[in-house]
Amino acid sequence: MGRGMGIVEKAKEIAEIIKKKHYITIVAHADADGVAAAAIAKLFLEENGIEHEIKFTNHIEEELLNEFRSNDILFVDLGNSSINAILNHGINAIIVDHHFSNDFFPNSLNPFHYGIDGGEEISASGLMYLIAKKHADIALIGAAGDLQDRNGFRGLNGYILKNSNVVERNDIRLYGRNLPLPRMLSFSPLIPPFFKNFGMSVRFLKNIGIDTKKSWNELNREEKKALLSSMVKMMAKLGYEKDDIMQIYGKVYELNGYDLREIAAGINSMAKYEKYEEAIHACINGDYNKMKKFMVAHRKNIKDGIKIAKQNLNERSKIKYFIAGKKIKDTILGTITGMLLEGERIEKPLVGMVENGNGIKISVRAPKNMNINLSIAIARAAIAAGGDGGGHKMAAGAMIPKGSEEEFLKFFEAEIANQSPSL
């Protein structure tokens, strides 16, 4: 705990600062956690009679900062990697972000300043919960969106769980547990061979003699055991790490009968299609059914994107990378980079690059067993290439000017070599 003040006290201080404002622009990251954090911020401002508007972005651009000059801005789920730029633009900022940064900013709620790992123990929506002291359910949607339920909600997330309506139990960790089994299996990116492969899921079930019309919830104990052990065997045969295999069974979280990851995936899909208002509405009102059509379209784009990334995959001694131009939508680059790394079991940091209206957007992901800090590596390489970046230890992103891709790759690879000489 830093300088005698804990994160809860700091959250209270930030709440008081917010309450004194008259008009706030909420600037949120365009993903599930950002939407959930913005939804809590919106409710908090409404409850305190503060006028507001909400903007979503994937990245803090110079242009955006110019527009904000001297306004009261509440950044949620981003801001930590742009503290200098925010200061330079004279913005009255409040930053509520869980991405790694040691930089000091007075009006910020940064878990790392209190020895709390923002990658594992709390998301931006969780930080907003600490400020609003309400809306724990929405906070956990954001945490699930950032996969902080991977090893069960712990730390501050565990505390939020206790104050929520979210139910925790042990079960198979796939959503669609009440859908016919082939749909449940082919729906989850957790098991790549089944992902979007309905036919293979049917054959797999028939092989072990399980009725393909039944849902997981309709299976008896023996059938569940048989299915699980066949899945484990198949994954082991395909060379999956024990850790990954163990992910298929464990803590699951449900809110009003919906799997929390399913809700988060739906909110995320809506954000990727820029349906921000609807996404916030879904978080607040719990009408998750509307999310479905976005999920279907989103999943098709992901499948197509993975194919393009694979076709453009290149290798250097310390890294793998793909440059996809405009063929992959920038909003799903992170998802695709992460899924390609997992699906192909790539053992080096993977860099994905696409072009958008502002330059080159970059996502990097590292294999779980690597002892590395991508957040630091990408920040340094991005600055060297004339851009900026940041993020988490195993997942990070950057923006650089068009034409400096090679420069970035060179510096990034050198940073990785520096951090992990034995690789």
Ligand SMILES: [Mn+2]
């Ligand atoms: Mn987040």
